Structures are given as structure tokens and as C-alpha cells.
Amino acid sequence: MEIDQCLLESLPLGQRQRLVKRMRCEQIKAYYEREKALQKQEGFLRRLRHGKHQKVHFNLADMIQDAIIHHNDKECARYDNAFIAEVLIDRGVNVDHQDEDFWTPMHIACACDNPDIVLLLVLAGANVLLQDVNGNIPLDYAVEGTESSSILLTYLDENGVDLTSLRQLKLQRPMSMLTDVQHFLSSGGNVNEKNDEGVTLLHMACASGYKEVVSLILEHGGDLNIMDDQYWTPLHLAAKYGQTNLVKLLLLHQANPNLVNCNEEKPSDIAASELIEEMLLKAEIAWEEKMKEPFSVPALAQEEPYEEIVPALPALSSKLGPMVLPIAKQDSLLEKDIMFRDATKSVCAQQPQDGTPESSLVNGPSKPEQVKLMPPAPNDDLATLSELNDGSLLYEIQKRFGNNQIYTFIGDILLLVNPFKELPIYSTLVSQLYLSHTGRPSPSLPPHLFSCAERAFHQLFQERRPQCFLLSGERGSGKSEASKQIMRHLTFRSDSSRAAFDARFKHVTCILEAFGHARTTLNDLSSCFIKYSELQFCERKKHMTGARIHTYMLEKSRLVSQPLGQSNFLIFYLLMDGLSSEEKYGLHLDRSCAHRPLLPDHTP
Numbered sequence: 001m002e003i004d005q006c007l008l009e010s011l012p013l014g015q016r017q018r019l020v021k022r023m024r025c026e027q028i029k030a031y032y033e034r035e036k037a038l039q040k041q042e043g044f045l046r047r048l049r050h051g052k053h054q055k056v057h058f059n060l061a062d063m064i065q066d067a068i069i070h071h072n073d074k075e076c077a078r079y080d081n082a083f084i085a086e087v088l089i090d091r092g093v094n095v096d097h098q099d100e101d102f103w104t105p106m107h108i109a110c111a112c113d114n115p116d117i118v119l120l121l122v123l124a125g126a127n128v129l130l131q132d133v134n135g136n137i138p139l140d141y142a143v144e145g146t147e148s149s150s151i152l153l154t155y156l157d158e159n160g161v162d163l164t165s166l167r168q169l170k171l172q173r174p175m176s177m178l179t180d181v182q183h184f185l186s187s188g189g190n191v192n193e194k195n196d197e198g199v200t201l202l203h204m205a206c207a208s209g210y211k212e213v214v215s216l217i218l219e220h221g222g223d224l225n226i227m228d229d230q231y232w233t234p235l236h237l238a239a240k241y242g243q244t245n246l247v248k249l250l251l252l253h254q255a256n257p258n259l260v261n262c263n264e265e266k267p268s269d270i271a272a273s274e275l276i277e278e279m280l281l282k283a284e285i286a287w288e289e290k291m292k293e294p295f296s297v298p299a300l301a302q303e304e305p306y307e308e309i310v311p312a313l314p315a316l317s318s319k320l321g322p323m324v325l326p327i328a329k330q331d332s333l334l335e336k337d338i339m340f341r342d343a344t345k346s347v348c349a350q351q352p353q354d355g356t357p358e359s360s361l362v363n364g365p366s367k368p369e370q371v372k373l374m375p376p377a378p379n380d381d382l383a384t385l386s387e388l389n390d391g392s393l394l395y396e397i398q399k400r401f402g403n404n405q406i407y408t409f410i411g412d413i414l415l416l417v418n419p420f421k422e423l424p425i426y427s428t429l430v431s432q433l434y435l436s437h438t439g440r441p442s443p444s445l446p447p448h449l450f451s452c453a454e455r456a457f458h459q460l461f462q463e464r465r466p467q468c469f470l471l472s473g474e475r476g477s478g479k480s481e482a483s484k485q486i487m488r489h490l491t492f493r494s495d496s497s498r499a500a501f502d503a504r505f506k507h508v509t510c511i512l513e514a515f516g517h518a519r520t521t522l523n524d525l526s527s528c529f530i531k532y533s534e535l536q537f538c539e540r541k542k543h544m545t546g547a548r549i550h551t552y553m554l555e556k557s558r559l560v561s562q563p564l565g566q567s568n569f570l571i572f573y574l575l576m577d578g579l580s581s582e583e584k585y586g587l588h589l590d591r592s593c594a595h596r597p598l599l600p601d602h603t604p
Helices: 005-010 013-039 044-050 060-069 073-079 082-090 105-111 115-123 147-158 163-170 172-186 201-208 211-219 234-240 244-252 274-292 327-339 343-349 357-361 390-402 428-433 449-462 479-493 495-516 570-578 581-586
Strands: 407-410 413-416 530-537 544-552
Touching: 082 115, 105 115, 105 147, 115 147, 163 172, 163 428, 172 201, 172 211, 201 211, 201 234, 211 244, 234 244, 234 274, 244 274, 390 407, 413 449, 428 449, 428 479, 449 479, 479 495, 479 530, 479 544, 495 544, 495 570
Parallel strands: none
Antiparallel strands: 407 413, 530 544
């Protein structure tokens, strides 16, 4: 039984699945009939005995047992075995491990709609912002309105992540490639240079949908019809991966739509959508007419007939970009969604689909503040100003401070102006935005401590020597908080030990703040000592292996004498507030004002 592909795509989902199921049953029936016919032939039993041990079938229990032995949490995410997944996580399995397609267990759990696994991975500290080879995060694979989607949306909302920030995250790769291509061209590189497989920069940009990169390559003489070792052109890749705008751009620049690859396929034969196929078929006709009349100009160079055909994509609440998947892949994901959903999950599927999940899941009157990074500005680096004097520098710093731009570069130095208020620029998403494969700051991001920490992380392994941050400033300038944010980003870089280090670091910080901090006129939690922090990393795995904190020059004089308007070390006040009356009596302690070291403005 054969059916036309276009007709199959036009059918409703339920009817299409029933039809496909019937086709499979007929295929299996035909297979068994053929096997029975072969059994009647002479010598078949001998061949059957010879190969009877070549085909092995493993049941689900064996597969789960193998997953436990090999710490394969992806199998548990696929089969929704939350108990085994919890065992693996307790044994230290990496919940952010990526396969050859950069899929994490969170990607698989969302694609199969396993909310129990999704919640377990979130509680285990899984990074929900990791992208696969296609640039999609786990939320892109979660069906809108399902419990998995609601869990991720709630988690992102609680951490101050909105869709605008996610879009900015997904633009990080194209901006990074655009910067790399610009550096490559400025250094005299050949834009048509091929790698070992014959792939060029134009092939990569067309497959990924990076329009700015494609435009830059074409401006510098990129070959539109260049082929890789499999005879694939950039137009083939743009058509296959559903890059409508790039298909149109390549055709406008006179790309040949009649070239075939190693499978004798034209770009129109592998188009991901009917719109792209229609564009390519019209381009083929125009190209043939051009070949018949060499001195005529094809219609595609004169006008843009497809501008009004391209439909505007709807603003999806849980999808940052529409995935162009083959119909077989879509049906496969939907079948997994049905196959692995138990009775408890089916109740969640009956909730209304037209409402936004945020409105029903976010409780409380106060909503977490969203991530707000200011766009890059010409005065991000004061060393580039045409006039450098005290007046111009102070004016630029004051203007940036008024816009909540507290970080400013002065060459290699990062200047911080303490805002004395919380700003939504230190979340996990911001750390993710400043991650870089090269260590160079992204031109699409403003100055930040995370940018300096990222550069130091790369130089640590590139130069193979220690890297140092020197935080200098007067009391209350924000040195302690800046130190915490630097260590936070560096531990975020070390996924394997992040959770354990965060817990220990919080405990150590509590002790240091209690015995070494005091209230001053500028800060209620001011450091009264110099702190030297050291982080050790494994050179091979690039994971953090340990940390040390040394303290120097504690203000011991504060024990017996405090400056006007300041306090003694916080430990005394915490002790007085935390002890019960009986405990104070047993230690011969009275009210705070009864002890001379705690008297305000006391001088012995």
C-alpha cells in the first residue's frame, strides 16, 4: 500500500496515525507471509539454525539494568523511569551530558513528554538552556500546554528568564560565527576555502540559517554553486533545513537550482516545505529560460515575487523558533508522547491549551524581576574616547550609571560603580550568555564581570599559567559581591562539581561574614579583612577540583574600639540575638548594651 506524501501530510493527525498504523500492519503481514514462503524452500531450516543467534532482543528490564551499569540517564529519560534516574543522579551522573547531536537527558524527556523526569532533572540542577546541534533548547521540544512545558516555563520564570532573553541566547551562535568570519576575512582568508569534507563557510551558514553571515560571505565573493564532497551546494542545505529566507537570498544572487547532489537530487527534491519547493520549481523554469536566451536577465534578479508569499510566523509562547522536522520525525515524537504517557499524565493533557501556562502556575503577588541587559554602546570602553580627561571620563561614567550600566571597560580594566541595589544581571541565563568558545567578548553583549571571568577561564588553559583578578576599591565599593559573582561564573563553568562547591562556599561565606564583617556608615555588611581566594582546575577535563580562601589583615582593633557610627563584628550581635534567655544566663551574658565592646561609639 503506497500513498502520496503530500496527501499524507494534508490528513489530520489522528487519521494520519491510523493510516500509518494500518500500513505498518500490512507491511508486517507481508513480511510474515514472505517468511512462511521461505520456510517451505529446501535448505531454509539449515540457514535458520546457522543464523539463529545473530538476532538478539533485549527486554525493557535488561535495557534499564544496562543503563544503570553504564550510568546512561538518557535511557531513563526516554522510558520515564524516574526511580532509576534518581539512583543515577545520586551516584553522580552528569545530568548535562550531551550525545553526538548535543541532546541532553532534558531534551529527550521533553521530546517524550516525561514530566517526572523533567522535574527530577530540574531539581538536580540540569542546565535547561543547553542547545542541541540545531540550536534548540529542551523547551523547543516540549509540546505546548503539557506538564513538561509548564515545569520548564515556571522554572525559567522563577529564575528571571523571559522569552526575549532566550532569543538573545539563541542569537549567540550566529553572532559568534559572524564575528569569526569577519576576523577570518580581515586576516586575508579565502572565503571559498574547504575543509577535509569539502564544506565551506557558506555551506555551514546556509544549513544553520545565519542570514547575516551568508550576506557577508556573498559580499566578499562567496561561490554560490560550490559543492562539497557529496556534491551538495549551499542551496541544497538551505532547502533541506527549511531556511526560506536564505533560499530566496541565494536565488536572488543567481544560484543554480538545477544542480544535483550525489543522490541525483535537486534542491526542490529535498525541500522542507511546500513554499520552498514552489520557489525552487519556479527558479528552475526561470533558469532554463535563461539558458535558452543567454542575454536575458532571469526574473528572479528583477523582482522579488515571493515576498508576499512568505507567511508571518505566529508568536509562540513556548516556542522560540519553529522546528522544520520531517513528517516521520513529527509522528515519531507524537507516538512517543502517547506511548510513554501513563494515566496520571493524561489528566494534565485535558487542561485548556489556549491559555498561557505562566498565568496558572506563577503564584504570589510579586513576580521575579526579568533579566535586563543593556545593549552594547559606543562608550562601553572609555579608552576609545577621542578626548580623555577627568571631565569627560566622569561624565560618561555618570551617564552610564544613570542607565544602570554599572560596568565600563577602560582598556583591560573593568570599572564597577556600586549601584547599592539589586540588578537583574547575575542570573544563570546571563552566565550562559557570556559563555564563549574562544574567550573573546561577544560584540552583542555589554561589559560584565562574567566576560572577564570567561576570558580568564580560557587563558588559564591556553597559556597554562595561573590567572588573577585584583579587586581594588574603597570600603563599600562592591569588592566582596564582585568576588562572589566571579566565582559563581567560574563554578558555573565546572558542571561536575558546581552543586557541591556552591554548598560548601555558602557555609564558608557565612563563617567569614560573621567573624570578619561589620556595619559601617556605607555598608551594613562591610568586610574588615583582605581575602585571597584560589580555585584549582583539572587541565585535562577543565573541571574545578578544589578551592582555598586565605584571610589577611583583620581589623583586630575593632574588638575594643569602633569608629563613630560603626559596629563590632557581626558574630557578637548574632550570638546575642540567637541565644535564649537560659543560654545567656548560663554564659553570664546580659543585654548588648551591658557589654563594653558592644556599646555604640565605645572607646576604652
